[in-house]
Amino acid sequence: MLLRLALRELIRSWRFGLFFIFNLSLGLTGFVALQAFNAALENEIAGNAKAILAGDVSVSARRELTEEELKGVRSTLPSGSIESKTYEFYAMLSSDKGSRLVLVKAVDDNYPLYGTLSLSSGAEIQSQTGKDILTSASVWVYPELLGQIGLSVGDEVRLGQLKLKITDTIAKDETQTFRATTIASRIYINRALLPDSGLIQYGSTFSAIHLFQVPEETNEKELQEKLFDKLADPAIRVNTADTAGEDSGRQLGYLTDYLGLVAIVSLFMSALGAAYLYRLFLGSRMKEIAILRTLGLQSGQAVGVYILQAAMLGFLATIPTLGFAYLVLPLLGELIGSLTSFELHPVIGAETILICLFMAVLGSFIVSLPFLVKIFDLRAAKLFSEEKFAVAEGSKRYWTFLPSLILFYGLSVHQANSWKIGSAFAGAMVFVIISLFLVGYLAVRSAGLLQGLRSWFLRFSFLSLSRRAGASLAIFIALGTGALLINILPQLKNSLQAEFQVDSESKVPSLFMFDIQDEQLQGIQELLADRNILPLGLSPMVRARILKVNGEDYERQLSSQVFKTREEERDARFRNRGQNLSYRSELSESETIVKGQPFSGKFDPEKDNIPELSIEKSFAERMDLEIGDVMQFDVQGVEIEGKIINLRKVKWTSFQPNFFILVQDGVLNDAPKNFIMALPAMEESVRSQFQDEMARTFSNVSVIDVARSVDDVLATAEKMSWSLELMAALALITGYIVLFSIVRGQISMRRWELNMLKILGASWKEVAGFILVEFSFLAALAAFAGALLSVLVSYSLNFFIFESSFQFSLWQPLLSVLIITLLSLLIAFLASLDIVKESALSILREDK
Amino acid sequence: MRPFFLLQNKSAGWTRAISGFFFIIALTFSASSSWAQKKMIVLGDSLSEGYGVAKDAAFPAVLEKKLQAAEKKWTVVNAGVSGSTTASAVGRLKWLAKSKPDVILLALGANDGLRGLKLEDSEKNLGAAIEYAQKEKIRVILGGLYMPPNYGKDYTDQFAKMYQSLAKKYKVTFIPFILDKVAGNPKYNLADGIHPNEAGHRIIAENVFESLKGEL
Incomplete structure (x- = not known):
């Protein structure tokens, strides 16, 4: 019976139904679009990380894993x-023209499990x-190696006992990152040839890497933990794509966090729209519920009909939403792809x-609960009074929220x-809603005090605001x-x-x-001056050990022969590793002091008590160091002390x-x-000549x-920056659409x-003026309060989550205030025109 | 290991003099004040520095304890610098010579080999360091090293010969392979497979001690 009643009601008020579906689907579409792009970006990030690792999970060691260990690994992996x-090791590659250190990657047919190796011949591996290195005694080399030794594709080289023909060069290697750049060029060979090379034997230094591609539904983090449990030797490393380590790891983390925020913001935006619309819907149906109650229906049943x-x-609203999502989103993705270099x-x-269905179908009940319980306060007698039916104030039930x-x-x-x-955001939203409630309450109450106004519709508008x-x-x-979320x-x-942004292309090295000795510095500087190359930076490097911090031992001694946990050993090895200290008169442009004071100038032993130290922020956090x-350091046999005066952040790019x-x-x-010296970008031929000259004159200096x-890092940085831009723009559009549906909903409630x-004789200008005044006051004030709060919330989220310096922009929130106000006014104006056009009688019949 | 010079003494409240000038004076003072002790400086790389192990667990500190246990009055100073090559040998030696050591244990060259540098240049650098030490009347002990087999037979042979020919040319005390019994054995190395762990450092100290106990 309930269903029949509900359907009959729905068909009777089909106009309202359509209006509701249209507005709700707008909000849901925004949510779906944001989620879809979010997922696309997250897939892209995960895909990149997997390509860098060339697998989902890797188990590696600087030795062969034993049969027992491998058995343990394989039994832990999911079936399928x-x-x-693969093997990785350094070796000398030689030819008749000379020899050179190379980093050998010995691979099999399954490599790479993810990502692509692009060869200069056009082959995508x-x-x-098909890999020709697996079918013939051949090798792929990085192109710079050819220039370094004077080789060409087709030449023969020797690697241990192997004679290999160079068949191709690597044009793009997705596993190569800025951090993984080494002193030696990479070469790729067939793993099966290693026994014949004579290079891997007792005493050889190599990494044996087992890469695994696991079924999609596998939780890689859990798998990693299980593998750690299985493998007792802490020297065995287990990496997932997330932990493999990247140049942009921290920034990628920020981007993921940002996308997480996008997901919440989109959720709140659509929830805001849905909640508001449901509230209007139930508000408009209260009278019917009261009628049903007088006809003998139980309160619960009456509520059931409308729920x-x-x-x-809500369910019907998801149909156009999903239709849009499946038809329009792919086209939008392609459009973005054609405008930028990124495929998404x-x-x-x-x-x-x-989530979309949940919000649309069940969300109505949950978000409308505070309003639904008012049914118990309904006075059926009101149905017979001449005034427009309204729900009684009733008692406050805060638990309903x-x-x-x-x-x-x-x-x-x-x-x-x-x-x-999630907690930071939810907390911020509670704070915001309470703040908006307080500001709004004051605004609405003070609107009622504005009685000395000349124009009647101004007086009426403000009084009306405060009355309702x-x-x-x-x-x-x-x-x-809405203004806040936008x-x-x-x-x-x-x-x-x-x-993410690079300060200037001219500063990109x-x-x-490295390894420039004191006595070589002048000679190298002269060589650079001869070639008109201006170094980007020169940093002295002094090796030291940290002995004590505030009198406590810093280094970790090995007690009872073994470390208890992997973490304990990792921490100890990190602490015992020694540090490279440096000095400079002032911080570089890429460094920002986040806490404390800058250096006071050059140290003067006559005046100064103790040398000053500046510590990189993440290192300070890891080592628990404070201003x-x-x-206390041991600088190659000499002990010195220093006091931390600032913590600084270093820009990744x-x-x-x-x-x-x-x-x-x-x-x-x-x-x-x-x-260490960094040199700017230069022509490839100049770069190559300079490297040759350095190798001849200063052979110990390694030039990387x-x-x-x-270039790859810059492309990633650009991609990240662009992703932020896209999501922010999508959020803006979604936000405005949601606000549009809210204002429209509100105005439809005012038709009566x-x-x-x-009917009382007001001209259409006066009707429009009345509604415009009301909305300009409310919208401008609400948007301003929301925008102001958004600065506070953004600042806090930036401080607690992203830890970056807050870039305050005034025009952006002010522009949003203007747009929200104008948008509200436009919708209000158009709606008032509609009302003027409509027959007064039909509205009275419909809405009383 | 007792530091041979302590610049800071909070309890005495001395002026904290750390400029180069004071530093050199202090080094000299430190050397003369400890006349009863003889001093050996280990001029090396990460293998000497004790990369990844505590300062007291690195082989120079263990060697000092061994020498003192054998009632030999020697102080062993760890002047190992991770990543350093033979190119730094003379420059560092000039600095360290100011503290008037009796013996230098020259244990450099591993990074030259690992980075595939020209071995003629490495040999020249080590030769220059030995010549400088001998001119300063500092006795030199040459610590030899081998390259891992993955660098190829030609290169590893050439590398091992470099030390032998230097030892012969300059007639210095020679330890053919200070990483004997340690290199290549996962039990005595850190996870990176290159740097010795605490047990590895104890064996290196033993290797050096056995080679030198009759000499010192």
């Missing part, structure tokens, strides 16, 4: 896993694609569809994939929250983009030189040599040291060519009242 085994109706409408395929996951709060907190954590971000305080407050909070992502984007801590510990200038200047990997004004 695919394996590839993936798992199980069922709302659920059906928006994906609508089952989870997105489920609890299910919504719990639901959105849970969804926030789930969407962000992080307790930290509840409804005014609801739209105020909705608009304010502004958060673009503001965080500004701050995060600053992390192409060569790094004011006194550190600076590509400059950076150090965990900087010592005040004037302290280490005479200590034994060597230098980073031009190729820097506006119609009364028309």
Whole structure:
């Protein structure tokens, strides 16, 4: 019976039904679009990480794994896993023209399990694609190696006992990262040839790497933990694509966190729209519920009819949403692909569809609970009074907000994939809604005090605002929250983009030189001056050990022969590793002090008490170092002390040599040291000539060519920056659409009242003026409050989650205030025109 | 290992003099004040520095304890610098010679080999360091090394011969392979397979001690 009643009602008020479906589907479409692009970006990030590792999971050691260990690994892996085994080691490659150190990668047919190796001949090498190195005694080399020894494709080279023909060069290697750039060029050979090479035997230094591709549903983190449990030797490394280590690891983490926020913001935006619409829907149906109650229906049954109706409408709203998602999103992805160099395929996951359905169908009940319980306060007698039916104020039931709060907190954590971000965001939203409630309450109440106005519709507008305080407050909070959500992502984007952007292309290095001795420095500088090459930076490097921090031993001794856990050993090895100290008169452009004071100048032993130290922030966190801590170093037999005066952050895209510990200038200047130098981008021929000259004159100085990997990092940085831009723009559009549906909904509720004004003799100009005044006051004030709060929330999220310097932009929130106000006014104006056109009688009949 | 010079003494409240000038004076003072002790400086790389192990577990510190246990009054100073090549030998030696050591254990060259540098240049650098030490009347002990087999037979043979010919040319005390019994054995190395762990350092100290106990 309930279903029949609900259906009959729905068909009778089909116009309202269509209106509801249209508006709700707008909000849901925004949510689905954001989720789809979010998933596409996350897939892209995960895909890149897997390509860098060339697998889902890797188990590696600087020795062969024993049969026992391998058995343990394979029994832990899920069935259906695919394996590839590779070796990595340094060796001397020689030919008649000379010899050179190379990094050998010995692979099998399954390599790479993910990603592509592009060869200069045009071949794209993936798992199980034909590899000529596996079928003949041949080798693929990095192109720079040809120039270094004077070889060409087709030449023969020797590697241990092997004679190999160079058949191709590597054009692009997805496993190569900036961090993995080494002193030697890579070459690829067939793993099966290793026994004949004579290079791998007792005493050889190599990495044996077992790569695995696991079924898609596998939880790689859990698998990693299980493998750690199986493998007792801490010297065996187990990596997943997430932990393999990348140049941009921290920034990728930030991007993932940002995408998590995007997911929550989109959820809140659509929830905001849905909640508001449901509230309007139930508000409009209260009269019917009261009628049904007078006809003998139980309260619960009456509510059931309308919950069922709302659920059906919600379900119907998901149809156009999903239609849009499946038809339009791929086209949007292609459009973006044609405008930029990035291919992005928006994906609508089952989870997105489920959340969408949940919000549309069941969300109505949960978010409308505070409103639904008012049914118990319904006075049927009111049905017979002449005034427009309204729900009585009744008693306050604050607990009714609890299910919504719990639901959105849970969804926030789930969407962000992080307790930290989910909780921070949910907390911020509670703060924001309370703040907006307070500001809105004051605004609505003070609107009622504006009585000395000349124009009647001005007086009427403000009085009307304060008279319908509840409804005014609801739209105020909705608009304010919308303004806040719209502004958060673009503001965080500004701050995060600053992390990714390169200050200037002219500061991007192409060569790094290290092991420059004191006495070689002048000669190298002269060589550079002769070729008009201006170094980007020169950093002295002094080796030291940290002995004590605040009098406590810093290094970890091995007690009772073994370390208890992997972590304990890792920490000990890290601490006992020694540190490269450096000094400079001032911080470089890529460094920012996040806490403390800059260096006071050159150290003067006559005046200064103790040398000053600057510590890189993440190192300080890892080692638990604070400003004011006194550190004692052993600088090659000499002990010195220093006091931490600042913590500094180093920009990832600076590509400059950076150090965990900087010592005040004037302290280490005479200590034994060597230098690292970065050289700017230069023509390939100039770069190659300079490398040859260096090899002849200063053979100990290693020159690393980073031009190729820097380009890759810059491309990644650009991609990240662009991703932020895209998501912020999508969030803006979604936000405005949601606000559009809220304002439209609100105005439709006022048709009866506006119609009364028309009947009383108000001109259409006065009707329009009345509604425009009301909305300009509410929308401008709510948008301003929301935008202001968004600055606070963005600043806090940036501080707690992203830890980057906040880039405040004034125009962005102000522009959003203007757009929201104008948008509200436009919708209000258009709606008032509609009302003027409509027959007064039909509205009276429909709405009384 | 007792530091041969302590620049800081909070309890005494001395002026914290760390400029180069004070530093050199202090080094000299330190050398003369400890006349009863003889001093050996280990001029090496990460193998000497004790990369990954505590300072007291690195072989120079273990060697000092062994020498003292054998009632030999020797101080062993660890001047190992991770990543250093033979190119740094003379420059560092000039600095370290200011503290008037009696013996230098020259244990450099591993990074030259691992980085595939020209061995003629490495030999020249080590030769220059030995010549400088001999001119300063510092006795030289040459610590020899082998390259791992993956570098190929030609290169590893040439590398091993470099030390032999230097030892012969300059007539210095020679330890053919200070990593004997350690290199290549996972039991005595860190996870990187190159750097000795605590047990490995104890064996190296034993290797050096056995080679030198009659000499010192």
